Amino acid sequence: MQGFQALTVETLAERLASNAALRARIGERTARWRVREVGDGNLNLVFIVEGEAGSAVVKQALPYVRLVGESWPLPLKRTFFETNALIRQAERDPGRTPQVFHFDADQALVVMEYLTPHVILRRALIEGRRLPKVARDLGLFAARTLFRGSDLSMETARRKADLALFADNVALCAITEDLVFSDPYFAAEKNRHTSPQLDELVAELRADRDLKVEAQRLKHLFAANAETLLHGDLHTGSVMVTDDDTRVIDPEFAFYGPMAFDVGMMLANFWMNYFAQAGHEANGDRGPMRAYLLGVVEEIWRVFCAEFGRLWRTERTGILYPRALFEDQGDALAAEQALDCVLHGVWVDMLGFAGVEIHRRILGLAHNADFETIEDPNLRARCEAAALKFGRHLAVNRSALQGLGRIAALAERLD
Ligand code: ADP
Ligand code: MG
Ligand code: MG
Ligand code: MG
Structure with a gap:
């Protein structure tokens, strides 16, 4: 050695x-x-x-x-x-x-494997490239990895052994626990934001009782709900693409946590790119790009739900929601009812995780290139402010939100 x-x-x-x-x-x-x-x-x-x-x-x-x-x-x-x-x-x-x-x-x-000629998805989106397959591929990836890593599918002894193996990834979980769920909401040492333009809004968010409680409820869920093996860092910088191939890289944050975390982080990064488009308009109108991005979010969620449902019907072999109680008694509708409950839970929590992910990328340590490459600080701050308000709305009102059509309309109003 x-x-x-x-x-x-x-x-x-x-x-x-x-x-x-x-x-x-x-x-x-x-x-x-x-x-x-x-x-x-x-x-x-x-x-x-x-x-x-x-x-x-x-x-x-x-x-x-x-x-x-x-x-x-x-x-x-x-x-x-x-x-x-x-x-x-x-x-x-x-x-x-x-x-x-x-x-x-x-x-x-x-x-x-060296992925070539792939490029990082985030870079492609900043350039205004519309990738035709990425939404479907990411929706399938999320559904398959999250379903097949959970007690819906795995033999529970295997899942519990795997849970123990990944439980040692303490340090990387701690990064998420601090940087995503806590630091954005107080004057943490590692924070930075576009200043002075955002100072007032930042003070407002740090004084926002409902938001802080919601962020901590989400942190509680993240830390305590060991539901499935997560990627743990599923943002657009962890995806490499060509027009017809999508690959997910960099799962070093992997651990057992709530399904909604991966989904929420992923959608948050498309929404942030949406709000950043106004900062990248020098080389031409980004209207079609904005529409594409909102379409990607809808397609990821639609594909995720459809594939999750397919796996629910065909691969539900774990200890949860046993067929003996449902299909085997001739009551397939009961299984569909349970599926709707599970997907609704992912929906509500996913919106919350998306909201705090948006905040931490603008207020915390690790910013993203979508906003950072906007050189004019006034323009950047306008984009970031819209995204911050959007994130707050998602995090605080997640139980009341009525679907991605409504959310897209809200994004358009704020943008
Ligand atoms: P980190 O954990 O430090 O974020 P990443 O795994 O995200 O590291 O890799 C950093 C960069 O290296 C990526 O953004 C990408 O440009 C390049 N890269 C990583 N893995 C591959 C790969 N398999 N093929 C081609 N490029 C890669
Ligand atoms: Mg990284
Ligand atoms: Mg990494
Ligand atoms: Mg990386």
Whole structure:
């Protein structure tokens, strides 16, 4: 066993040369390997390696948060969680993740398929690209991974063992628990926002009793409802796309939590991109892009519900809602009634998670490029203010909201 050492562009080929499986994939002549560092994420190192036979991506954790530096330590074990999540997601929704080639626990590295010519979905949306397949693919991914990782489907002993395995992902859960659910609502040290333009609104949100209670109820749900294996960081920066392929990457935050969390985070990131469009209009009118984005949100939710329902009828093999009580007694309608209750629960909670995700991306530590690439601070603040109000509405009124048509109309009014 070798102590952990961070890879560099210069050392990677030599360090991984002894791995026969990698040589077979990338090329036997390791001196010919071309290595580039591409990591643009907040946490880890990512390298692309190309050789005479093929290519791969090498992702390595650092013992600290890359965005912040050594002052914020973070366990190397996150690569273990990422690898295990990728393996499970590949079983549950085949073809939707990069294939895993190799995992090294001591070096905290995972070698996986190099996705090319894919680009990060968030970047494509900022450029105004309309991806035709992404909504359907993401709706299917969410339904399949969330359903098949839960007690609706899994053998419960297996699920409980898996729950124990992922329960150790404490540090990454803590990031979400603090950064998403608490920091945006007080003057936390790591926060930043567009100032002074947003100062007044920020003060209003921090004084908003209903919002703070709702954010903590959502945090309670996140921490205490170990319902299924989540991706845990399912934003548009964790999706890579071409016009006809959609891949989900970066599940290092994976753990057992509420289904609605992944769905809400995903929709929140499309809504934020919607509110950011006004800041990217210099190169042409973004009206059609806005309509596309609201359509994507509706399609993701529609596909999610349809696929979840299909799995409910055909793969409900776990301990929950046993067929013995419903279909086996000739009462298929009872099973449909239970399905509606479950989906309604996901709907209500998903809206809440979306609301706080929008807030934390504008008020917290980890901002996103949708808004950050709007250079004019006045214009950026106008986009962000609309999104903040929208997020507040979702989080506080989630039980009363009447469907995505109403929500789209609200977004249009605020925009
Ligand atoms: P982090 O955990 O630090 O956010 P990511 O897994 O999101 O790291 O990867 C950072 C970047 O590296 C991505 O935004 C993408 O540009 C690139 N990348 C990651 N995985 C792949 C892959 N399998 N194929 C191609 N590019 C990738
Ligand atoms: Mg990432
Ligand atoms: Mg990230
Ligand atoms: Mg990550």
